[in-house]
Amino acid sequence: MSVKVITVGEDILGANEEKARANKNRLDGYGVLTVNIMSSPGAGKTSLIISTINRLKEKLSMAVIEGDVASSVDADKINAMGIPVIQINTAGGCHLDANMVESALNGLTLDKADLLFIENVGNLICPNAFLLGEDKRVMISSMPEGDDKPYKYPAMFADSDVVLLNKIDLQPHLDYNMDNFLKKVTGLNPDVIIFPVSCKTGEGMDAWVDWLESAVKDKKKR
């Protein structure tokens, strides 16, 4: 089925990988830790970024690239916090690519930044195939989506450095089998780090923020 699409996709992926390497070199030059944040629509990418910024703003200099099909709803929220932000509208595109990120980098001053968040388009499939130049890939799986998501969308779970299981405050109201979820995710990706969190209540956020701070320090050392 749809061999044509896959062939074209391979061409695009090759060109994208080259551009992603260039972005990575540039970001390494700034010494900024770059985190690609991916999830389904509404899993909490912007909420996570905002909660994390609030916890780290006295310690680190941060910036954000916001990716969306349409609107600047998320960028407006980040901008209101006084954090440098660039919005990318993909105009129907279902993922960011390295070219789009290059354009955004041209509009940001990053030589004093410690941490750059790239919020990808809300989609559990395509963003995974497109490297952007990031150091870390972080995906959010939202508890109301159900514990079967790693069965249905295995690639993103397999390729992420961190899985944040968000909205755990809703667990009492859901039929969610945490063991099923953890077993499947670690089966796909034995090295993954999983943080159960609630951006709403703050539960679990300290562990995630500690990990992120360590990763920023590691990047500076290199």
Added chain:
Amino acid sequence: MSVKVITVGEDILGANEEKARANKNRLDGYGVLTVNIMSSPGAGKTSLIISTINRLKEKLSMAVIEGDVASSVDADKINAMGIPVIQINTAGGCHLDANMVESALNGLTLDKADLLFIENVGNLICPNAFLLGEDKRVMISSMPEGDDKPYKYPAMFADSDVVLLNKIDLQPHLDYNMDNFLKKVTGLNPDVIIFPVSCKTGEGMDAWVDWLESAVKDKKKR
């Protein structure tokens, strides 16, 4: 940005539309009402199909085409109910297309069927661009995803006949502005029918099922 992708996409969309028309003619020949169900991952497509089947199984003959990137988790559930079902695995593809549906139709006996559900891949972006041969497009927006989804993913809200706002049982535990959601959705799509439902508690399901039965009757008359 990514003009290449868009150009290729247009070629694919033209070919897809032709195939979708052929599927539509074939399905019209059977007199089966065909419903394309689209949503984010985990918004409740399979739960909706199962709840609806349970309410209509004494009255109507139904069948299901299940689309997923991987796994047959959903098809197994439908099969266990004794309903004819075909699973399509897109192997990384982020939407169904008319070719895939044609292949599935070759494996189903539909001459006595009243209602065919096509469960699309969980994605709020690409499925919208690919007609499959359906009579009705139904999208599910899950309340925990937030009331801002129509701002960020306008195309699918604009092109759906019905929007099911699912998981309303969780509303007391969410910061959800229903007025915002309804205003934006009807702004994008003045003719849309919106059913707030909970597949879990059954709330609101009668209105949806009544609408669906009427649509089946209308199709038979034609």
